[in-house]
Amino acid sequence: MNAFYLGYEKFYVSVDCVCLGFKGSTLYTLITKRKFEPLIGEDSLMGGFVHPDENLEQAATRVVAEYTGIEGVYLEQVGAYGDVGRDTGERVISVAYYALIDMELFNEDLYEVHDTRWHNVNQINTLIFDHRVILADAVEILRKKAANRPIGFNLLPEKFTLPQLQLLYEAIYNTTLDKRNFRKKILDMDILEKQEDKDKSSSKRGAFYYTFNKKKYDQLLQRGYYFSL
Amino acid sequence: MNAFYLGYEKFYVSVDCVCLGFKGSTLYTLITKRKFEPLIGEDSLMGGFVHPDENLEQAATRVVAEYTGIEGVYLEQVGAYGDVGRDTGERVISVAYYALIDMELFNEDLYEVHDTRWHNVNQINTLIFDHRVILADAVEILRKKAANRPIGFNLLPEKFTLPQLQLLYEAIYNTTLDKRNFRKKILDMDILEKQEDKDKSSSKRGAFYYTFNKKKYDQLLQRGYYFSL
DNA sequence: GCAAAAGTGTTAGGTGTACACCCATGA
DNA sequence: TCATGGGTGTACACCTAACACTTTTGC
Numbered sequence: 389m390n391a392f393y394l395g396y397e398k399f400y401v402s403v404d405c406v407c408l409g410f411k412g413s414t415l416y417t418l419i420t421k422r423k424f425e426p427l428i429g430e431d432s433l434m435g436g437f438v439h440p441d442e443n444l445e446q447a448a449t450r451v452v453a454e455y456t457g458i459e460g461v462y463l464e465q466v467g468a469y470g471d472v473g474r475d476t477g478e479r480v481i482s483v484a485y486y487a488l489i490d491m492e493l494f495n496e497d498l499y500e501v502h503d504t505r506w507h508n509v510n511q512i513n514t515l516i517f518d519h520r521v522i523l524a525d526a527v528e529i530l531r532k533k534a535a536n537r538p539i540g541f542n543l544l545p546e547k548f549t550l551p552q553l554q555l556l557y558e559a560i561y562n563t564t565l566d567k568r569n570f571r572k573k574i575l576d577m578d579i580l581e582k583q584e585d586k587d588k589s590s591s592k593r594g595a596f597y598y599t600f601n602k603k604k605y606d607q608l609l610q611r612g613y614y615f616s617l
Numbered sequence: 618m619n620a621f622y623l624g625y626e627k628f629y630v631s632v633d634c635v636c637l638g639f640k641g642s643t644l645y646t647l648i649t650k651r652k653f654e655p656l657i658g659e660d661s662l663m664g665g666f667v668h669p670d671e672n673l674e675q676a677a678t679r680v681v682a683e684y685t686g687i688e689g690v691y692l693e694q695v696g697a698y699g700d701v702g703r704d705t706g707e708r709v710i711s712v713a714y715y716a717l718i719d720m721e722l723f724n725e726d727l728y729e730v731h732d733t734r735w736h737n738v739n740q741i742n743t744l745i746f747d748h749r750v751i752l753a754d755a756v757e758i759l760r761k762k763a764a765n766r767p768i769g770f771n772l773l774p775e776k777f778t779l780p781q782l783q784l785l786y787e788a789i790y791n792t793t794l795d796k797r798n799f800r801k802k803i804l805d806m807d808i809l810e811k812q813e814d815k816d817k818s819s820s821k822r823g824a825f826y827y828t829f830n831k832k833k834y835d836q837l838l839q840r841g842y843y844f845s846l
Numbered sequence: 847g848c849a850a851a852a853g854t855g856t857t858a859g860g861t862g863t864a865c866a867c868c869c870a871t872g873a
Numbered sequence: 874t875c876a877t878g879g880g881t882g883t884a885c886a887c888c889t890a891a892c893a894c895t896t897t898t899g900c
Contacts, residue, residue, distance in 0.1 A: 390706040392653040396666040398627035401699070401710055424621040437625040440708065444699035468697040468712040470630070470673035477619040479669065481630055481710075483697040551879070568881070569863065591878040592871040780852070797854070798890065820851040822897040 400480040403447045404435040404519065406466065406526040407456060409491040409506060410543040413555040416491070416506040417523060418455065422516060423502075426477045431512075433519045434504075435482065448485040455502055457495025462488040462542040464533065466526045474518045486526035488542035510562070534560050536616055538579060541600040549587045549595035550574070557617060577615060579605045629709040632676045633664040633748065635695065635755040636685060638720040638735060639772040642784040645720070645735040646752065647684065651745060652731075655706045660741075662748045663733075664711065677714040684731055686724025691717040691771040693762065695755045703747045715755035717771035739791070763789050765845050767808060770829040778816045778824035779803070786846060806844060808834045 407418035422432040436451040438444065445463060453459050466484035474480070491506070498504065509527060512520065534540055540556050541548075554570050574580065581601050586594030608615075636647035651661040665680040667673065674692060682688050695713035703709070720735070727733065738756060741749065763769055769785050770777075783799050803809065810830050815823030837844075 390654055393629060393707045393709075396629060397669045399630045399667065399669075400622060400625060401628045401630065425619055438628065438699070438710070440626045440628075441701065443701055444697060444710070465696050467694050468673060470667070470712065472670065472672055478622045480622075481667075481673070481712075483699065483710075549879090566863070566865085567879090568865085571880080572882095573862095586879095588871090592873080593869070593877080593879050594871080595879060778852090795890070795892085796852085797892085800853080801855090802889095815852095817898095820897090821899045822850085822852055824852060 400478055401438045402435050402480050402482045403438060403444060403451055404433045404469075404482045404484045404522055405448055405451050405455075406433055406484065406486040406523055407452060407489050408486055408509070408526070408530065408543065409489045409494070410556050410559060411491050411506075413559060415509040415527075415559040417509050417512065418489075418504050419507050419512070419515070420455065421503040427516045430516045431514065431519075432516045433484075433522060434502075438483075444483050445485070448483075448487070452485075452487045452489075455498060455504060456487075456489055456493075457498055458489060458493050462539065464529065466522060466529055469518055469522060471518065476517070482522075484522045484526065486530060488530075488539065490543065490545055492545045531560055534617065536614070538577070538600070538605065538615060538617075547583060547587075547597040547599055549590075549597060551590070551595050552587075553598075573617065577608075579608065629704075629707055630667045631664050631709050631711045632667060632673060632680055633662045633698075633711045633713045633751055634677055634680050634684075635662055635713065635715040635752055636681060636718050637715055637738070637755070637759065637772065638718045638723070639785050639788060640720050640735075642788060644738040644756075644788045646738050646741065647718075647733055648736050648741070648744070649684065650732040656745045659745045660743065660748075661745045662713075662751060663731075667712075673712050674714070677712075677716070681714075681716045681718075684727060684733060685716075685718060685722075686727055687718060687722050691768065693758065695751060695758055698747055698751060700747065705746070711751075713751045713755065715759060717759075717768065719772065719774055721774045760789055763846065765843070767806070767829070767834065767844055767846075776812060776816075776826040776828055778819075778826060780819070780824050781816075782827075802846065806837075808837065 409416045418434065419431050420434055422428055422430050434451050434455045436447065438447045442450065448463055449460065452461050463485050466486055468481060468483050470481040472479060512523060515523065540553065540560065543556060544552065550571055553574065554565055554567065558565055579601050580598040583597035583599060586596050588594040638645045647663065648660050649663055651657055651659050663680050663684045665676065667676045677692055678689065681690050692714050695715055697710060697712050699710040701708060741752060744752065769789065772785060773781065779800055782803065783794055783796065787794055808830050809827040812826040812828060815825050817823040
């Protein structure tokens with residue numbers, strides 16, 4: 389116990405998690421109804437207080453698992469939010485993370501348990517406190533990151549098609565991309581494995597499945613290869 | 618007072634500041650000797666505990682002013698660091714910022730007051746706790762940011778020369794740049810104002826001074842102009 | 847007059863972008 | 874057989890990167 393520290397105030401510290409998912413051609417984020425006062429019942433990001441025995445990222449992992457049923461998701465820190473009046477109940481300093489969720493793994497039983505729903509990222513209205521800012525910052529960081537690192541795969545099932553992947557990037561960047569240019573670029577990176585089978589759910593002809601080859605990706609990274617989409 | 622919050626633990630929250638400066642052709646960072654136990658006397662970033670009545674950025678501004686004598690520096694958040702054992706005294710969650718300092722404004726009286734010194738960023742050895750990681754992360758973020766936003770000017774005096782500016786970018790990216798290409802690119806952005814007078818300190822011929830035109834820069838930003846260096 | 851840094855244009859190669867048609871299949 | 878989405882190659886414009894010589898001036 390160090391005497392020096394004693395003169396200073398302590399704070400509640402929480403983590404707030406932006407859970408992002410992708411389905412069809414739109415990006416979704418999970419929103420829950422706040423369970424306690426103040427602002428009980430209002431739309432909110434998933435949050436929780438940090439425990440004394442866990443790191444920040446562990447806390448975020450715990451919260452995401454609690455609300456989605458998925459362990460070990462891809463997490464990235466968005467930043468710390470500590471304005472004096474941001475939480476209208478008490479002074480709470482929050483560390484925000486975004487999580488990339490494969491929506492196929494989401495446990496739908498939890499919809500009721502926590503009163504959650506997936507919302508189109510571009511159609512979010514009011515959220516409590518500064519959660520809209522956190523959401524906007526998270527999406528912004530995802531955009532930048534996705535432009536140099538192939539992290540989008542975390543939003544897709546293990547097997548996905550190129551049209552699906554393109555729709556994902558179009559949703560992230562909120563734009564449209566040229567099919568031929570997109571395919572050329574992504575295939576030239578040599579980090580995808582073409583599968584034998586096809587997804588026939590969205591067309592008669594069917595689109596070949598691909599998988600992300602993380603081993604190849606890591607090798608290329610080490611050789612200083614620069615990815616950009 | 619909300620009953621719900623009461624069940625949770627509170628934490629010490631500090632800010633740690635990476636003060637970056639530039640002189641000659643090298644990037645410097647300010648390092649201080651820690652003033653209290655544990656690890657008293659060891660090399661450390663500038664830090665301080667957050668006060669109940671201030672935001673995180675205000676805390677960082679306060680700490681930077683305390684150690685440099687400069688108010689209102691350019692600040693950017695690096696992230697939150699909260700591993701359980703990171704501070705070997707108590708559990709402290711730290712929010713890190715980097716500050717871009719015009720070294721000409723630095724108050725040298727403070728060298729003694731706080732036992733500080735400027736060190737070449739590339740020649741930092743051991744720092745306490747996770748401060749080396751914080752420093753590395755800060756420089757990394759600066760590099761990325763400097764590539765799309767002309768923030769380097771915050772490291773230079775109001776009037777600077779193009780050779781100086783080039784040396785700055787070479788220091789940030791740790792590389793060498795072609796003089797003609799660099800000048801063309803930066804002048805084409807149309808955010809610099811050529812002055813009448815020259816800096817004769819580094820050559821007989823002298824190099825023209827320039828100033829950064831923030832108004833023009835903001836206009837271009839609003840028009841969606843994309844900067845990149 | 848010479849040393850030392852400031853300043854100045856052009857070209858080739860590569861990268862990004864625009865663009866249109868055929869293919870496979872189920873209904 | 875036709876409607877629907879999957880899959881493929883090329884040409885041009887632009888941007889990046891490489892490169893060498895002249896100018897100024899204090900000593």
